[in-house]
Amino acid sequence: MVTFQFIPYQDIEKLSSAKRVNKLINIVKENKIVLMEGRLKKQEEADLIEITMEEITPNFKGIELSVIYPDKNRQTPMQKIKDGFADVLLGDRQGMTIIGPASIVKKIEKNPDKIELFTKETKIMPRYRGKKKKNKL
Amino acid sequence: MVRKFLKNLFSKLKLNPFAKKSQIKLGLYGPPNGGKSTLANRICQDWLGEDMSTVSHIAHETREINIKEKVVIKNKKGKELTFSLVDTPGIATKIDYEDFLNKGMKKAEAKKRAKEATKGVIDAIKWLDDMDSVVVVLDATQDPYSQVNITIIGNLQARNIPVLVAANKTDLKKANLEAIKAAFPQYKIVGISAKYGKNVDEFYEQVFKLV
Numbered sequence: 001m002v003t004f005q006f007i008p009y010q011d012i013e014k015l016s017s018a019k020r021v022n023k024l025i026n027i028v029k030e031n032k033i034v035l036m037e038g039r040l041k042k043q044e045e046a047d048l049i050e051i052t053m054e055e056i057t058p059n060f061k062g063i064e065l066s067v068i069y070p071d072k073n074r075q076t077p078m079q080k081i082k083d084g085f086a087d088v089l090l091g092d093r094q095g096m097t098i099i100g101p102a103s104i105v106k107k108i109e110k111n112p113d114k115i116e117l118f119t120k121e122t123k124i125m126p127r128y129r130g131k132k133k134k135n136k137l
Numbered sequence: 138m139v140r141k142f143l144k145n146l147f148s149k150l151k152l153n154p155f156a157k158k159s160q161i162k163l164g165l166y167g168p169p170n171g172g173k174s175t176l177a178n179r180i181c182q183d184w185l186g187e188d189m190s191t192v193s194h195i196a197h198e199t200r201e202i203n204i205k206e207k208v209v210i211k212n213k214k215g216k217e218l219t220f221s222l223v224d225t226p227g228i229a230t231k232i233d234y235e236d237f238l239n240k241g242m243k244k245a246e247a248k249k250r251a252k253e254a255t256k257g258v259i260d261a262i263k264w265l266d267d268m269d270s271v272v273v274v275l276d277a278t279q280d281p282y283s284q285v286n287i288t289i290i291g292n293l294q295a296r297n298i299p300v301l302v303a304a305n306k307t308d309l310k311k312a313n314l315e316a317i318k319a320a321f322p323q324y325k326i327v328g329i330s331a332k333y334g335k336n337v338d339e340f341y342e343q344v345f346k347l348v
Contacts, residue, residue, distance in 0.1 A: 042291040049230055049288065050262050053255040058248075062231025065284045102231035110282045 002033060002104060002119060009038040009093045017041070021048050024099055025055060028063055033100040033117075038093040039067045048099075060101070066108040068115055069095035160207065161220040161348055162267055166293075167274040168285045169196040169227025172305035176274055176331035177203070177224040183337065184210050190224050195240045197254035199226045202264055212345045220348060225264060226257030228285055265292055270299045270348050277304040277312035277328065281320035290321065301347045304328045308335055 005027055012020045021044055027034050040048065045065075052063050070083065086094060098108060098117065106118040165173040174190035181189040189205045191198060203224040210218050232254045237247035271293050275281060293300050301324070304317045308330035318326050327343050329336045 042288070042295040045284075045288045046262050046265070046292050049228065049285075050259050052230060053232070053258045056232055056251070056255045058234065061233040062229070065230050065288075067284060067287070102233065108284070109280060110284075 003031070004035055005032045007034060007036040009036075012036070012038075017044050017047060020044060021051055024048065025051055025063075028099050028101050029055070029060055031101050031104060033098065033105065036097040036099070039069060039095045039097050041092065060103070062102040064098075064100045064102055064105040064108050066098045066110050066115060066117075067095060068098070068110065161269045162223055163208075163220045163344070163348065164223040164225060164264070164268040164271040165274055166225055166261065166265075166268075166271050166289050167227060168276070168279075168283065168289075169229050170194075171227065171274045171276045171279075172331045173227065173274045174199050174203075174224055176272070176303060176305065176329070177205070177222060179331045179334060179337060180208060180210070180222060181205055183334075184208055189222065195237065195242075197227060197229075197232070197250060197257065199224060200250070200253040200257035201226065202257075202260055210341055210344065212342060216345070218345055218348060220269075223264065223268065225261040226254065228258055228261050228289055229254075230285060232258070262292075265296065265298075268293075268298055270301075272301045272303050272344070272347075274303045274305050274331075275317060277306050277314055277317060278309050281317045286320075290324070299347050300324055301343050302326045303331075303340060305331050308333050 007024075007027075012023065015023065020040065024034055024036065025048070045067075048063075048065070056062055070079075083094070098115070100108070100117070104119055106120045109116045109118070165177055167173055174192045177189045178192065181187055185205070185208065190203050205222045205224075208220055208222045212218070232251050234244075234247040234251035237250050238244060242250065273286070273289060273293070275286060290300060290302075302317065302321055304312070304314050304326055306312055307314060307328040312328070314326070314328040325343055325346070327336065327340050329340050331337070
């Protein structure tokens with residue numbers, strides 16, 4: 001079973017960068033996949049990688065990270081202006097950030113139009129079946 | 138005495154306000170196994186006649202920052218450019234020692250490599266602020282939209298550090314230079330094969346423009 005935890009932007013909006021990053025890491029370390037509204041600042045993304053590296057143990061192997069964001073290179077000038085206003089008014093609320101533990105999420109593939117999240121195959125152990133006793137007649 | 142104390146303090150903090158700005162630092166950044174060390178060796182072989190780093194097909198071979206001072210390159214017009222070349226460990230979001238076990242390493246060796254690799258990633262990120270210009274070395278056979286690539290380039294952009302993207306391994310059939318150009322249209326992309334020296338002259342020309 002895979003658990004997703006949604007984090008609305010308002011939950012992290014007023015947190016300091018360090019607290020934001022730590023909040024996300026702590027959720028991921030509980031083996032949950034974070035779906036965060038909006039995105040981190042560039043420096044925070046680097047901090048997230050840095051702190052992840054500090055936290056790595058044989059049990060916590062790191063994270064898979066992906067940010068979905070409108071491709072500004074494909075936008076018309078009008079859309080760019082609208083997005084510019086939205087950025088000013090709403091901060092980094094646009095887009096979505098996905099962070100999962102590397103032990104569960106194998107990879108997140110992002111093409112401009114779609115996002116694919118591949119989970120690691122869980123080994124399903126066949127149920128133990130004891131030797132059938134032969135009934136002697 | 139106070140000056141000496143401050144000098145020692147700043148040198149420990151990697152700062153030295155008493156020194157003149159030394160050479161330009163040209164950093165090689167990118168994900169693991171993109172060919173940063175192969176490119177560093179190519180540059181050093183071409184201009185100094187020696188290797189700089191060890192290379193391996195196993196990821197995270199470079200786990201420490203390597204610096205080669207006073208690399209002097211020349212362009213077609215005979216103009217010289219001197220810089221310090223900084224080869225950095227590959228930046229990754231996950232490091233699993235079991236991946237190294239699968240490459241035939243022993244458990245203790247694999248765990249040690251993983252631990253060193255995590256430190257290497259932290260160092261590489263910390264050194265971002267020290268760079269004057271950066272060549273982001275990407276494996277042209279891999280998906281360019283990986284978040285690590287985007288984070289590295291985004292952080293360089295946020296720091297106003299000039300960036301050149303070297304799409305490496307263009308000698309391989311799977312290489313897709315166009316995909317990298319589509320992913321990072323705002324940057325100059327130069328396709329190279331650091332291993333075989335393909336298109337490195339064009340790369341050096343672009344380094345001149347970058348620095």
